[in-house]
Amino acid sequence: xxxxxxxxxxxxxPYERNADQDSATPVRHPVVIVGGGPIGVATxxxxxxxxxxxxxxxxxxxxxxxSRAICFAKRTLEIAxxxxxxxxxxxxxxxxxxxxxxxxxxxxxxxxxLPEEGHKYPAFINLQQPFFEKFIVDRxxxxxxxxxxxxxxxxxxVDQVTVRDDHVVLxxxxxxxxxxxxxxxxxxxxxxxxxxxxxMGLDFEGRVFQDSxxxxxxKMLNDSFPTERWFWFxxxxxxxxxxxxHRQPDDVWRVxxxxxxxxxxxxxxxxxxxxxxxxxxxxxxxxxxxxxxxxYTFQCKRMERFRHGRVLFAGDAAHQVSPFGARGANSxxxxxxxxxxxxxxxxxxxAPERLLDTYDEERTFxxxxxxxxxxxxxxxxxxxxxxxxxxxxxxxxxAERHAFARPLVNSGRLSVPCTYxxxxxxxxxxxxxxxxxxxxxxxxxxxxxxxxLLSQLGxxxxxxxxxxxxxxxxxxxxxxxxxxxxxxxxxxxxxLAERYLGDASRAVYLIRPxxxxxxxxxxxxxxxxxxxxxxxxxxx
Amino acid sequence: xxxxxxxxxxxxxxxxxxxxIKTYEALDEDAVSGFSARLILLLxxxxxDHDVISQAVEEAVRTNLKAEK
Ligand SMILES: Cc1cc2nc3c(=O)[nH]c(=O)nc-3n(C[C@H](O)[C@H](O)[C@H](O)COP(=O)(O)OP(=O)(O)OC[C@H]3O[C@@H](n4cnc5c(N)ncnc54)[C@H](O)[C@@H]3O)c2cc1C
Numbered sequence: 368x369x370x371x372x373x374x375x376x377x378x379x380x381p382y383e384r385n386a387d388q389d390s391a392t393p394v395r396h397p398v399v400i401v402g403g404g405p406i407g408v409a410t411x412x413x414x415x416x417x418x419x420x421x422x423x424x425x426x427x428x429x430x431x432x433x434s435r436a437i438c439f440a441k442r443t444l445e446i447a448x449x450x451x452x453x454x455x456x457x458x459x460x461x462x463x464x465x466x467x468x469x470x471x472x473x474x475x476x477x478x479x480x481l482p483e484e485g486h487k488y489p490a491f492i493n494l495q496q497p498f499f500e501k502f503i504v505d506r507x508x509x510x511x512x513x514x515x516x517x518x519x520x521x522x523x524x525v526d527q528v529t530v531r532d533d534h535v536v537l538x539x540x541x542x543x544x545x546x547x548x549x550x551x552x553x554x555x556x557x558x559x560x561x562x563x564x565x566x567m568g569l570d571f572e573g574r575v576f577q578d579s580x581x582x583x584x585x586k587m588l589n590d591s592f593p594t595e596r597w598f599w600f601x602x603x604x605x606x607x608x609x610x611x612x613h614r615q616p617d618d619v620w621r622v623x624x625x626x627x628x629x630x631x632x633x634x635x636x637x638x639x640x641x642x643x644x645x646x647x648x649x650x651x652x653x654x655x656x657x658x659x660x661x662x663y664t665f666q667c668k669r670m671e672r673f674r675h676g677r678v679l680f681a682g683d684a685a686h687q688v689s690p691f692g693a694r695g696a697n698s699x700x701x702x703x704x705x706x707x708x709x710x711x712x713x714x715x716x717x718a719p720e721r722l723l724d725t726y727d728e729e730r731t732f733x734x735x736x737x738x739x740x741x742x743x744x745x746x747x748x749x750x751x752x753x754x755x756x757x758x759x760x761x762x763x764x765x766a767e768r769h770a771f772a773r774p775l776v777n778s779g780r781l782s783v784p785c786t787y788x789x790x791x792x793x794x795x796x797x798x799x800x801x802x803x804x805x806x807x808x809x810x811x812x813x814x815x816x817x818x819x820l821l822s823q824l825g826x827x828x829x830x831x832x833x834x835x836x837x838x839x840x841x842x843x844x845x846x847x848x849x850x851x852x853x854x855x856x857x858x859x860x861x862x863l864a865e866r867y868l869g870d871a872s873r874a875v876y877l878i879r880p881x882x883x884x885x886x887x888x889x890x891x892x893x894x895x896x897x898x899x900x901x902x903x904x905x906x907x
Numbered sequence: 908x909x910x911x912x913x914x915x916x917x918x919x920x921x922x923x924x925x926x927x928i929k930t931y932e933a934l935d936e937d938a939v940s941g942f943s944a945r946l947i948l949l950l951x952x953x954x955x956d957h958d959v960i961s962q963a964v965e966e967a968v969r970t971n972l973k974a975e976k
Contacts, residue, residue, distance in 0.1 A: 754940065757940045757941055757944050758944045758948075760941065760944075761941055761944035761945045761948055762948065764941075764945060765945055765948055765949070771952045772948060772952070775948070
C-alpha cells in the first residue's frame with residue numbers, strides 16, 4: 368500500500384495504470400524524474416518542450432496542501448515565462464515593495480525595495496506554493512495536448528534503484544502492485560529528505576539549526592493590514608523570538624513565529640495555542656480564520672556533487688537552505704533552467720556528456736551562495752551566542768537612528784540568481800561593457816519597442832547583436848545559434864544601453880539557452896563566436 | 908591597500924583615555940557589552956575600509972599577550 372504522507376491541495380495526477388506495468392520486460396525511458404514537486408514537474412516541462420520523452424514518478428496524486436514557499440523571485444518568474452507559465456503566476460500573485468522592521472515595541476525603520484524599472488516581471492511576488500505548482504502542471508497539460516511527450520504518474524513510489532554505468536533500474540510501487548522500468552538518465556527531485564539519496568548512500572552535509580518556527584496562514588476577515596512585509600525582532604507581544612507577517616493572495620497572511628528548539632510540537636500545534644500567539648500579536652479587534660499551520664525546523668545542507676554518473680539531483684534533494692531569503696524553490700528552478708538544455712543537448716547528441724559536469728559545477732556554486740546568504744540571515748535572526756545577540760541588538764538600536772546600520776539588519780536577503788564567474792563554459796569578455804552582463808551573468812531584462820528583451824532570448828543559443836549585424840543563423844558542430852538583432856532606436860528607455868552597452872556603441876552577445884551570457888564582443892567575429900559556442904557546449 | 912595605523916595618532920592620548928574610562932565606568936556590567944558593540948559598529952562604519960578593519964581585528968586577537976604565556 369502507498370499511504371499519503373500529506374494531504375492534497377490539488378489532485379492533479381490521479382493514479383492510472385500505464386503500459387509499462389503490463390510489459391514482460393522493463394521498458395527503457397530516456398529520462399525518468401523521481402518526485403513531482405515544483406522542481407520535478409518543471410524539469411519535465413523543460414525537457415518535454417524540447418521533445419524529449421520524460422516520465423515523472425510521484426508517490427502522491429497531486430500537490431501537497433499548505434504553502435511552504437510564498438516568495439517567488441523575478442528570475443523564477445522569468446524562467447516560468449520562458450516555459451509559458453509566468454503570466455498566471457503574476458496575475459494571481461501579490462506584488463509588494465514596502466517592508467517594516469520592528470524591535471520590541473518600536474519601529475526600527477521601513478524600506479522600499481524600489482525595484483529597478485524596465486523589467487517584464489517584478490522583483491518578487493507572493494504566491495502560495497500550491498498555486499505555483501499548479502500553474503506548472505497546467506502548463507504541462509497544455510504541452511501534452513500539443514504533443515509534448517511528458518507523463519506524470521501519480522501514486523508511483525520509487526522503492527529501489529540499481530545504478531549501472533549507462534542506465535538506472537527503478538523498482539516502483541503502485542496501488543496495483545510493483546513494476547520495474549529503466550532510465551537512461553534519472554533525475555532526483557524527491558525533496559529534502561530524498562529517499563533516492565538514501566538508496567544510493569549519498570551524503571548530505573551541512574548545518575542543522577536548533578530552532579523551530581511555527582507558521583500560521585490565516586485569512587483576515589477585516590482588512591486591517593497593508594500589503595507590506597513586517598518583521599519583528601523580539602516582539603513585545605512575546606509570541607516568538609522573532610515574527611514575520613507577510614501577505615499572500617486571497618486575503619491570506621503568513622505569520623511565522625520563531626518558537627525555540629525545545630518545544631512540544633503537539634501542544635504548540637493545537638489551534639487554541641496558535642490562536643493565543645496570534646491574538647497577542649494582532650490584538651482583540653482583528654478576526655481571522657486559520658487556513659493552515661505547521662512547525663518547521665531547517666538545515667543548510669548540500670550534496671557534495673549533484674551528478675553521480677547517470678543520476679542527477681536537483682531542488683531540495685540536492686540542497687536545502689533556511690527559508691530566510693526565499694531561496695529554496697527559487698534556486699531549485701534555477702537548477703532546472705541550468706539542467707534542462709544541457710541534458711537536452713546531450714540526449715540529442717549535440718554535446719558531450721561532460722556538459723552535465725558543468726551542471727554540477729555551476730549549481731553547487733549557486734547552492735553555496737544560497738547557503739551562505741541564508742545562513743547569515745539565520746544567524747542574525749536567531750543569534751547563536753550571547754555576544755552575537757548583543758551585536759544584533761546593537762545593530763537594531765543604531766539602525767533606528769542611523770542609516771549606516773540598516774544594511775546590517777538581515778531578516779533575509781531576497782533571492783537573486785548567481786553569476787557563474789570563472790566557470791568553464793564562459794567564453795571571452797571582449798566588450799568594454801557593463802559588469803552586470805559579463806560572461807556567466809543571467810541576462811537582465813529590458814524594454815524593447817512594445818515588448819521585452821528576455822522574450823526573445825532562451826530555449827536555444829542566441830547571437831544578440833546591438834547596433835550591428837550578423838547572419839540569421841550560425842551552425843557549429845550540430846548546434847544552431849539564432850540571430851536576434853536589436854537597435855538603440857528600440858531602446859527608448861535607455862535600459863538596454865545601460866545594461867548591455869555601457870560605454871560601447873555596439874555589442875555582440877552569445878547567450879545560452881538558459882539566458883545566461885556565454886561571451887561578448889564589440890563586433891561580429893564568426894571565428895570567435897564558433898569557439899565560444901564550442902566552449903559553452905563543453906566541447907573544448 | 909591602506910595599512911592600519913599603529914603609530915601614535917591621537918593628539919591628546921591622556922584626555923582620550925580618561926574620557927573612555929569615564930564612559931565605561933558609568934555603565935553597569937550588563938550594559939558594557941552592548942555599549943562596546945555600538946561603539947565598534949559606529950567606528951568601523953566610519954573607517955569604512957574592510958582591509959583596515961580586518962587588520963585591526965587580527966592585531967587585537969594577536970596582542971592578547973597574557974594568553975600567550
Ligand atoms: C516554511 C517554508 C517556507 C519556504 N518558503 C520559501 C519561499 O518563500 N520561496 C522559496 O523559493 N522556497 C521556499 N521554501 C522552500 C520550498 O518549499 C522548497 O524548496 C521546494 O518545495 C522544493 O521543491 P522540490 O520539488 O525540490 O521538493 P518537494 O516540493 O519536496 O517535492 C518532492 C516530491 O517528491 C515526492 N517523493 C518523495 N519521495 C518519493 C519517492 N520515493 N517516490 C516518488 N516520489 C517521491 C514527494 O511526495 C514530493 O511530491 C520554503 C520551505 C519551507 C519549509
